[in-house]
Amino acid sequence: MMNKCYIEKKTKLNEMFKYLFNKKQFASSANCLLFLHYVNRVFNLRIVSTLSLLLLIIFVWKSRGETNENVLLFLTFSSNFNSYIRLDERVTFGQYSYILNKETILEKCSSKYHNITIAQSGSLRMLRFDMFGFEGVVHIEKPNVILFDYMRLQLLAFLWNSKPDRILFIGLGIGILPRTFHLLSPSTLIDIVELDSMIVDLARKYFSFEDNQSIRIHIKDGRQFLERQRSNQYDMILVDAFTSNGHIPHTLQTLECLGEYQRVLKSNGIVLGNFVYEHESRYRQTYARALFRHVYRGLTTTNFILIGLNKQAQLFNQSFFEIQARILQQTHSVPEMNWLEEIKYLRDGNEDPWNRSATIFTDQIVEK
Numbered sequence: 372m373m374n375k376c377y378i379e380k381k382t383k384l385n386e387m388f389k390y391l392f393n394k395k396q397f398a399s400s401a402n403c404l405l406f407l408h409y410v411n412r413v414f415n416l417r418i419v420s421t422l423s424l425l426l427l428i429i430f431v432w433k434s435r436g437e438t439n440e441n442v443l444l445f446l447t448f449s450s451n452f453n454s455y456i457r458l459d460e461r462v463t464f465g466q467y468s469y470i471l472n473k474e475t476i477l478e479k480c481s482s483k484y485h486n487i488t489i490a491q492s493g494s495l496r497m498l499r500f501d502m503f504g505f506e507g508v509v510h511i512e513k514p515n516v517i518l519f520d521y522m523r524l525q526l527l528a529f530l531w532n533s534k535p536d537r538i539l540f541i542g543l544g545i546g547i548l549p550r551t552f553h554l555l556s557p558s559t560l561i562d563i564v565e566l567d568s569m570i571v572d573l574a575r576k577y578f579s580f581e582d583n584q585s586i587r588i589h590i591k592d593g594r595q596f597l598e599r600q601r602s603n604q605y606d607m608i609l610v611d612a613f614t615s616n617g618h619i620p621h622t623l624q625t626l627e628c629l630g631e632y633q634r635v636l637k638s639n640g641i642v643l644g645n646f647v648y649e650h651e652s653r654y655r656q657t658y659a660r661a662l663f664r665h666v667y668r669g670l671t672t673t674n675f676i677l678i679g680l681n682k683q684a685q686l687f688n689q690s691f692f693e694i695q696a697r698i699l700q701q702t703h704s705v706p707e708m709n710w711l712e713e714i715k716y717l718r719d720g721n722e723d724p725w726n727r728s729a730t731i732f733t734d735q736i737v738e739k
Contacts, residue, residue, distance in 0.1 A: 464508060464518040465707070469495045477577065482569035484614070489577050496577060498545050498570075506613070507545030509578055515551065516706050521645055522548050523713050524669035524676050526555075528607045529703055530695045530714070531641050531684060535559050535606035539635070541593040541623065542612030543570055546580030553586055555703045561586045562605075564596045566612075594622040597631045608632050608642040617647065624654065625732045629661040629679065638683040645676050652729035658720070660731050666720030677720065692717060 460471040474492040481487065488499045495518075497508040508518045517523050525548060528535075534556055540549050543565040553561060563582075565571055568590045574580035582588045589596055593612060610632075612623055622628060624644075632642040646654050654677065658666050663679040665686055680686070687695070696710035703710075732738070 462505075464495070467495060467510060467518065469493070469497065469508065478573070480569065480573075482567050484567045485570070487569065487573065489573060498573065498578070500613075507547060507578065509545060509547060513706065514547075514579060515554065517547065517551065517708060520671040520716075521669070521674040521676060523705075523708055524671065524716060525609055525611070525643055525645065526551065526705065526708075527669065527710075527713060527717065528609065528641060528643055528678075529555065529699055530687065530692060531680075532606050532639075533699065533703065537562070537605045539605045539608045540564065541596075541608070541610045543574055543580075543588070544611060545578040546574040547578070548609070548611070549586055550580065551705065555705070557585065559585065562589060563587065564589045564591055564593045566590070566592055592622075593620070594628060594631070597628070597635060600635045602634050603637055605636050606640050608636060608640070609645075610642065611645040619644075619646065621732065621738050622734070624657065625734050626657055626660055627734045629657065629663075632679070633662060633681055636681045638681055639685070640681045641684055642679045642681075643676055644679075645674055647674055650729075651675070652726035653732060655720070655725045656727060656729045657731040659727070668718045668720050668722070670716050670718060689714075689717075 461468040462471060463469075469492045471492070474490045477489040477491055477496070479486075479488050485500045490497055490499065491511075494510050494512050495508055496511050498506045500506055505519075510516050510518065517526070537560045538549075538552060540561065540563045543549070543563050546563075549561050549563055552559065563586065565588065571580075571588055571590065593610075610619075610623060612620055614620055629642075636642065644654075644658075655666075655668075658677050658679055661679065662682070664682050664684055665680045667678040667680075669676040669678065692714045693711065696714045699710045730736075
């Protein structure tokens with residue numbers, strides 16, 4: 372007969388599994404691996420291989436109709452599990468490790484939109500939504516080091532304009548990216564739109580985020596903010612907004628919203644969107660249908676970015692990227708980041724096939 376403790380643990384595991392499945396959290400490989408961490412924490416077992424296989428089967432099923440790249444990325448993540456979340460429950464960010472089973476919970480709170488956890492392990496401090504997904508991580512002794520690889524790719528916006536006049540961020544996170552843009556270009560006026568005021572408060576309290584005359588916070592819905600802005604004012608728009616279930620808010624990913632980005636951008640401006648690999652073909656097809664001059668793609672293990680160029684933005688080949696990267700290495704130095712290394716992850720948006728018959732995101736079809 373199962374003892375009461377085991378039954379309670381099994382019930383907790385079932386609840387977590389249903390949460391992930393119903394919320395489609397399996398979209399992110401990182402979330403899958405976090406799920407394994409919590410399974411190990413609940414049962415104190417090392418059953419990584421079996422669960423990885425189970426998660427892979429579910430991921431393949433849920434990715435049907437998408438590109439094979441989704442499956443390959445998850446296979447890579449699963450086969451290299453020990454390099455990402457090791458058996459001693461370390462999450463690695465380059466040379467730095469976050470030990471999940473030795474973390475200290477600094478604060479747990481709930482807002483209208485998220486259940487939020489602030490936790491710390493060693494010198495790394497993070498913000499999480501619900502139990503799953505890292506929304507931001509900072510090295511408290513080296514706050515200017517960019518730990519997330521997709522954030523380093525977002526800095527590549529400087530390839531097109533090293534001294535932008537105005538930048539719009541949709542989604543604050545813990546505020547590292549806007550702060551880095553400000554450090555690299557102090558004269559730039561930065562607008563940040565964040566729906567959840569509690570995220571702003573926590574970024575100030577735990578992650579040294581400061582708004583000032585050059586960095587302005589707007590507690591608003593991102594799409595509504597866009598629609599109230601005059602045309603032709605921003606050099607760059609960076610979209611990094613996710614709900615608690617790991618999805619981009621629907622109104623920020625539609626064809627009509629892309630039109631709003633283009634409207635408020637200057638004619639030579641660019642928009643950078645951060646995405647997880649679920650629905651990759653749909654995102655790429657939506658960008659392909661928009662009236663961008665061209666689209667570039669940046670690749671990481673768990674995320675990818677799409678860079679849409681407005682009508683008069685410059686088109687670059689790899690040689691020109693290298694020239695620009697060498698200049699930025701001298702003029703826009705970022706601790707522990709090599710601009711020449713980062714441009715290796717940039718691709719022409721037309722490279723690598725995707726399902727061009729995929730359904731695009733539109734305002735007419737509301738999706739949760």
